Amino acid sequence: MTLSHYASVPLVTAMLLLLGADALAQQVPTAGSQLQQISALPPKTTTTSPVLEVPKDSIPTTSRADVRRLKVVGLQFSGASALSEAELVKICGFVPGQRYSFVELHELAARVTSHYRSLGYFLAQTYLPSQDVTEGLVQFQVVEGQYGAIKLTNQSRMSDHVAAHVLESLKSAGAVTASDLERRLLMLSDLPGINVKSVLVPGASTGTTDLQVNVSDGRTLGGSLEADNHGNLFTGAQRAGASVFFNQPAGIGDLATLRFLTSGPDLTYGQATYQALLGGLTAGVSLADLRYRLNGEFASIQSSGSAQVRSFYLSYPMIRSRNSNLSLQWSSDEKLLSDRTEVGSLGNTSEKFARLSTTSLRGDFRDSWGPAFNDYAATWTHGSIDLRDPIARDLDLLSAHSQGDFDKLTFSAGRLQHVSADVQLYARLSGQWASKNLDASEKFSLGGAGSVRAFPSGEAAGDEGASLTLEVRSNLPQISEHISGKLQLIAFLDAGFIQLNKRTWEAETAANRRELQGAGLGLAYSGPENLMVKTYYAFKLGNEVAQSQADAPGRFWLQLSKPF
Structure with a gap:
């Protein structure tokens, strides 16, 4: 802040804050809010599924042609270590003193084999070896594998x-x-x-x-191209970017990633990530840089800013299988956020430093009802915000009290339900709880292509809230034999609520709660070589009016991605 140019700025700014700061914070994009919208679009890598060839069952056989029945007084099992003999006798349903044919004895062995395989011993076998059974004692051989x-x-x-x-x-x-x-x-x-x-x-x-x-x-080099209109109107809604993956650069199970995203001169974002296997963990570091400049109705105040993020993370696969996965991840992040406004010869720079410690659980599983695929995540963040501008700290003391330590919990859960070969139902719930009023960089937002699609990106950002998406997806017939790929029609309903501030303050006059709803139709195309195109048109339900940019009855979203 150049006080020699404008000594009364603190007083004027405080008056603006007291009269309507909540509305201003809702409308003016910042480095933190811009970073949030990009962080929701991380680059993804693909892995190949391992191929496993399993030998066919090969067990000694005894003749089943003998139809004689013999009185069996007891069973014995050899080769079993995972289960006790008493457990095996109970599993096969043996009744002492009952007469059994050899076919029925083989059925008892099959029950034991089936139980072993239900426990995951998929190579286990149980059979009747050649033996003398005149005394009524039958010996089974168990091969656990x-x-x-x-x-x-x-x-x-x-x-x-x-x-x-x-x-x-x-x-x-x-x-x-x-x-x-x-x-x-x-x-x-x-x-x-x-x-x-x-x-x-x-x-x-x-x-x-x-x-x-x-x-x-496999491949040494890979990547993807992306384009969408998911950006903020004032920094450029149309964005394009690319990600490049370098596999095994050091041959230690490592991966290096570079990512770049831009809307032109008003927004640029770059990220470099490196991760490697460290014992049973994956350890990684990441550096990110964002630069933005506001246009449109904010051009007159020459607002611009930047964000730099340094991250270190560890992840561990607690459960890893084809049908169920659960990973634990911890990360430490440092963010330097800077926003500058200039009006003529007057200027103000607001700088914030955030330090975060985040622990998250992410998982997915498949079930046979449908079938269906489910995913879930829960993330606990403990952090601190340091407002480095003395004036900003003073204003914060008069209003939100976002300076200092905070905690927040974010969560999400989704389910993709197959109704038939061509029809699917999809539902997703996500939300956030906060311990106190949060800085703009940590708030939960309802608007945008990933939430309530009838409202613009960054709309209704608050400390606590939740959103729900419901979709019906239907595969469409192939348009032409010359056009490969799958086309899907999507009908959707989005809804959510937000509490703008965890705690209000005396001078705050704007409503502290908003509820947004919308519905619409979309098309998703999965083309050759993993080409993906998604487009949606969403219209508003209810009387809510967009506040982050000009209101509109409906909004169109487009996203393209192509791996290479």
Whole structure:
């Protein structure tokens, strides 16, 4: 602030704040609010699913042609270690003293095999060996399935040590279980730039299986192109960008990512990320830089700003399988946010420094009702905001009290339900709780293409709130035999509420709660080579009027992405 030019700015600014600061904060984009809209669009990588070949059942057989029935007084099981003999007798439903045919005895063995496989011992087998049963005591042989040799053939850029470390829990003489084998193979295939193929073959001794894992190189370089109209009107709604992924640059299960997004001269964003395997964790660092300039009705105040973000994060896959996943992530972030306004020769720069510690759980699972795919996330953030401008601190003391420590919880849950081969239902709930009034960079927003689509990006940003989206998706017939891909028609309903400030202050006059609703239609096209085009038209329901930019009865959204 240049006080020599404008000594009465603190008084004037305070008067504006007291008379209508809440409305101003709602309408004027800041570095923090611009950063939030971009953070919602992280670049994504794709991994290949591991290929696993499993040997067919091969067990000794006894003749089932004998229809004689014999009195059985007891059962014995050899080779079982995961379950006790008493448990196995109960599982197969044996009744002492009852007469059984050999066919029925084989059925008892099949029940034990089925139970083992339901526990994840997918190679387990139970059979009747040749024996003397004249005394009425029947012996069953249980083969739980154990590893013989485990052989890793690595022909990729990644070091042998990294691949061996991922597979280290699969030990020779250990039981072959679906959950552990699937987890390790998926974790290996999650590493960037490699392909994984594995084969289970009969081992050298009875009851053992050898695991052969072959790792080969995938793509070294990849990326994606993106374009949308999801940006803020005053920094440019039309945006375009690109992401580039460098797989295994050091051969340690690592990934380097560069991302760039721009709307032209009014908004530029760049991000560089590097992550690598660190024991059982993935560790990463990220640097991001944003520059913006406001146009339109804010051009006269020459408002501009920047944001720099430094991040360090750790993640761990608590559950990893084809049907259920859960990861734990912790991150530490530092943000330097700067906003400058100039009117003629007068200027003011407001600078904030934020330090955040974030813990999140993210998961998904599939179920057989439909079938359906579900995802969920919960994130706890503890942070602090330091308003470095003395005038801004004084004004904050008169109003929001956002300076200092805060906590917030954000959550989301979604479900994609298959009704038929061509019809799906989709629902998503997301929201936020806050311990106090938050800075603009930490608020929850209702408007935009990812929430209530009938309102502009950044509309209705507040400390606490929730939004709900309901969709009906229907696959459309192929337009032409010359046009490949899938086209989907989407009918949707969006709704949400927001509490603008956790706690109000005496001079605040604007309404502290808003409720937004909208509905509309959309088209989603999945084309060749993973081309994706999404477009929506949403119209408002109810009497709410957009405040962050000019009101409109409906809004059109477009998004394109193309991996390369």
